[in-house]
Amino acid sequence: MRGSLERALDTLSRLYPERKSFLDYETPFQLLVAVVLSAQCTDACVNEVTPALFSAYPDPAALANASPAELEALVFRTGFYRTKARHIREAAAIIVERFGGKVPGTMEDLTSLPGVGRKSAGVLLARCFGGQAIIVDTHFARVAWRLGLTAKGKNGLNPILVERDVAAALPKGRWTECSDLLNRHGREACFARKPRCLSCPIAAECDAFPVPGAV
DNA sequence: ATCCCGAGGG
DNA sequence: CCCTCTGGAT
Numbered sequence: 001m002r003g004s005l006e007r008a009l010d011t012l013s014r015l016y017p018e019r020k021s022f023l024d025y026e027t028p029f030q031l032l033v034a035v036v037l038s039a040q041c042t043d044a045c046v047n048e049v050t051p052a053l054f055s056a057y058p059d060p061a062a063l064a065n066a067s068p069a070e071l072e073a074l075v076f077r078t079g080f081y082r083t084k085a086r087h088i089r090e091a092a093a094i095i096v097e098r099f100g101g102k103v104p105g106t107m108e109d110l111t112s113l114p115g116v117g118r119k120s121a122g123v124l125l126a127r128c129f130g131g132q133a134i135i136v137d138t139h140f141a142r143v144a145w146r147l148g149l150t151a152k153g154k155n156g157l158n159p160i161l162v163e164r165d166v167a168a169a170l171p172k173g174r175w176t177e178c179s180d181l182l183n184r185h186g187r188e189a190c191f192a193r194k195p196r197c198l199s200c201p202i203a204a205e206c207d208a209f210p211v212p213g214a215v
Numbered sequence: 216a217t218c219c220c221g222a223g224g225g
Numbered sequence: 226c227c228c229t230c231t232g233g234a235t
Contacts (some may be wrong), residue, residue: 022231039232041221046231079221083233117233137231155216159232183231192229193225 001148003205005169005178008147011201012181016188019180021127023047028103028128029095030054033063033088035123036115037078045078060101063092087115105129119159126176134163135179139186146190147182148207 001008022043025031033053037046053074057063063071071085078084091113095103103124104110110121122133136144136159144150145157150165170178189196197203197214 035231036233038230040219040230042223042230044230045222077221079230080219080232081221083219087233115233119232123231135231138229139231187231 001169001205001207003202005147005149005166006174008202008205009174009178009181012185013177015201016181016184019177022187024050026054028124029060029092031127032091032103032113032116032120032124035120036088036091037075037084039080039084039115039120041078049075049077057092060092060095060103063089064096066092084115090114091116103128105131118163122179126179132172132175133179134167134175135183136162136166137183138192139183139190140179142192143182143186143190146195146206146208146211147202 021031023031023034023038024047025034030050034046034050037049056070056074057066066089068085068089071089072081075081075084075088094113095101099109105125105128107118107121107125110116110124111118119135119137122135125131126133126135141157141159141162144162144166145152149169150157150162153161166178167175185202189200193213195211195214197206197210200206200209203209
C-alpha cells in the first residue's frame with residue numbers, strides 16, 4: 001500500500017459516516033440466519049426472504065422444528081437453498097440443545113454451527129457482542145488486495161491470509177471499523193468490474209490505481 | 216479443488 | 226456466455 005491504512009480509514013469514515021448493517025434483523029438469532037443466507041447472494045435478496053422466514057420461525061426452537069421442504073421454499077431465491085435450509089435448521093437445533101436457546105458469543109462456538117464460518121462469526125461478534133473482527137467477505141478481500149494490503153496466492157485471495165495481513169497492519173481497536181469501511185467502499189465504489197477509481201478519495205493510497213476499465 | 220445454486224449485469 | 230453477488234463444507 002502506498003500510504004497509511006489508518007489515514008485511508010479516516011478518509012473513508014468521512015465518506016461513509018453512518019455504519020448501518022445492510023441485512024435486516026432484530027435479534028442475534030435473526031442476524032445469524034440472515035448471514036448464513038447471504039453467502040454468494042446480495043443482501044437485498046436476503047432481505048426479501050427474511051420477513052416471511054422470521055415470521056414463520058421467530059426463535060431457534062421453532063426453526064429447529066421446521067419442515068425441510070417448507071424451509072427450502074422460503075429460502076429458495078437466495079441460492080444454495082438446500083444447503084442453506086439444512087444449515088440454519090441444524091444450527092437452530094444446536095443453539096437450543098447446546099447453548100440454551102441463545103446465540104453463542106465466541107468465535108469457536110459460532111464457527112461450530114453448520115453454515116457459520118469465520119466471516120459469518122465475525123459479523124455476529126462485531127454486531128451483537130461488541131467484539132473486534134476482521135470480516136473478510138468478497139468486497140473486503142477485493143478492496144484490501146487493490147490497496148496493496150495483501151497478495152494473491154496460487155488460488156487467488158485466501159480469506160485467512162487476507163485477515164492475517166490486515167490484522168497485522170492495524171490496531172485491534174479499529175478492526176471492525178476497517179471491516180465496515182472497506183466493505184462499504186467495495187459495494188459503493190470499488191466494484192469488481194468498472195470501479196469508480198477516478199472519483200475515489202483514497203486513490204492516492206491504492207496500489208491498483210487506476211484499475212483497467214475503471215470509471 | 217469442487218460442489219452447492221439462483222438471479223442480475225455487461 | 227461469463228462474472229459477480231457479504232461463503233462454507235467436503
